[in-house]
Amino acid sequence: MNNQELADFLLPKIDKDLTYYETKYPKRPLPETAIVTRYAPSPTGHLHMGAIFACFIEQKMAHQTGGVFFLRIEDTDKKREVENGITNIIQDLNEFNLVIDEGVENETTEKGVYGPYVQSQRQEIYQTFAKYLVANDLAYPCFCSAEDLARDHEIQISSKERQGYYGKWARCRNIPIETAVQRIKNGEKFVLRLKSPGKYERKIRFKDLIKGEIEFPENDIDIVLIKSDGLPLYHLAHLVDDYLMRTTHVIRGEEWLSSVPLHLQLFQVFGFKPPKYAHIPGLSKEEDGNKRKLSKRRDPEAAISYYHQKGIPPEAVLLYLATIANSNFEDWYEKELKEKGCARLENFQLDFKKIGVSAVLFDLAKLTNIVKNYIGRLSAEEVYQKALTYAEKYNSAFAKLLSQDADYSLKVLGIERGGVKPRKDISCFSEVQASIWYMFDELFYAQPLDYQFQTIKEQEEINRLVNTYLEKYFNIDDDKNTWFEKIKQLAAEFGYAREVKEYKANPSNYKGHVGDVSMVLRVITTTQSTTPDLFELLKLLGKTKLQERFAWWQKKLSQHRVSQ
């Protein structure tokens, strides 16, 4: 029996050849410079930040060159699969606006002519390629059990030999065809292994688009191509899919770097031109003074759900990812904003050469800064919409408040927004309620009695100040200057300095200064000693509410005394 006959015996149902598929999936009609990339996750749960990072770069590279970005599902390991795995992935991608041009759209549908894009549906194709290898004496059936392999592995470790299925350890490599056939006929399970033509002593050089020139020993390990369940392992699937789907650039995490020699060998064995490889640095986390890979299980910030729950806008996360991808992005972004008034990520040219080579610490502090700036630039309408969407999901009571008088809410969120120096104090939408609650009576009157008065604390003095303000000075139509002028007048009337500087120059001449007076109004209005611009708050709330709140405070205070 020759190799061709062995191939027919092993895979009798496979009747197509390589040419069939090469014809079915022709080269893409794209310009030379167009980059075709893919994101190829396993459906094992939700994505994590590292995946979004990779995906962002893949999509960006494809789109900025007029290429194609597609999604392939690598579900060849049925053990690890999770229910709704595909849905989870699509959801996460959508949330980050990482739209695909081609590939899997949901659990049941896909678009594009290079499919199927779900690996478990491509079994016949993989087997065709494997059969070709068997027929050409480049693959063989292996009967080693897990125990056999584990034992060899132990021996290799204890004798300090290189680990793997190669050389003398590749015990099934030279089993005569007839023997192999007989064992299969006897019902023995087998896998198909590559008969690696590589020599460990020889070096292979290749150029990674990010890491640069790298030299490796050639691969001489007879890796498993097809598992005993008939499905391929990643390596074969990578070769077949990225060849037939005409991927030009394989962009993936750096954990794949060390399998490049194997992948190159696979392409060489078939005589195919390999894609270009770009291995992106991993996202890491500091722990006990060391860096380690950001872990979905151990680090909450690695999970997409973390951002969702906190209300951190995905657009801003993308801006952060762009700055860690290309450190010049930040400067570019600022410059665009300054020159054009707006900056769009789509207009930035991401550069492989500027992507760092080693793992990057995922810095939540930096992210927060980017988010604050991002939200700070949003219009009141946008903030309102996003805050509402967030609240509808996580805080329905607050969502109700926000929407019951949308116009009012909009004004509250619009305080000190817009203009050249906007507030930048919202770092996530879960914070919104905590920063504006006192603008809503429903929340204001539900708070415990906790007024944060500062310099002026005496009730009598407070009463006099507020009453005088309400009677003599309050006018809803005043502009900011007039308003503040009146506050100064009020201060002077009661023996407080009109200017802080005056007070500081001669503290003994005054009971305090204008700031102390406005602090009283601020605290009566909001209970808080730190708030956005008091003028804006008062204007929004109006005289009646200020009166009501003042009366409430007095009432509470007297109750408080009685109960003591």
Place this chain on the structure above:
RNA sequence: GGCUCCUUCGUCUAGCGGUCUAGGACAGCGGCCUCUCACGCCGUAAACACGGGUUCGAUUCCCGUAGGAGUCACCA
């Protein structure tokens, strides 16, 4: 352990033999502005892992050492 990659302020980095008394951003600290906070502005502290070479001259090139990361599955 083998293989591979990496090593500039706390973090992300600029630097590609003299321009470096090493630049920026975030975080920190101090100040100014100011009715509080935020914003803004100004300032400050803070790094070339170590040891050898090469060179007139090394952050930059080479070699070691140390440290870190990744990988060595019928997982991707």
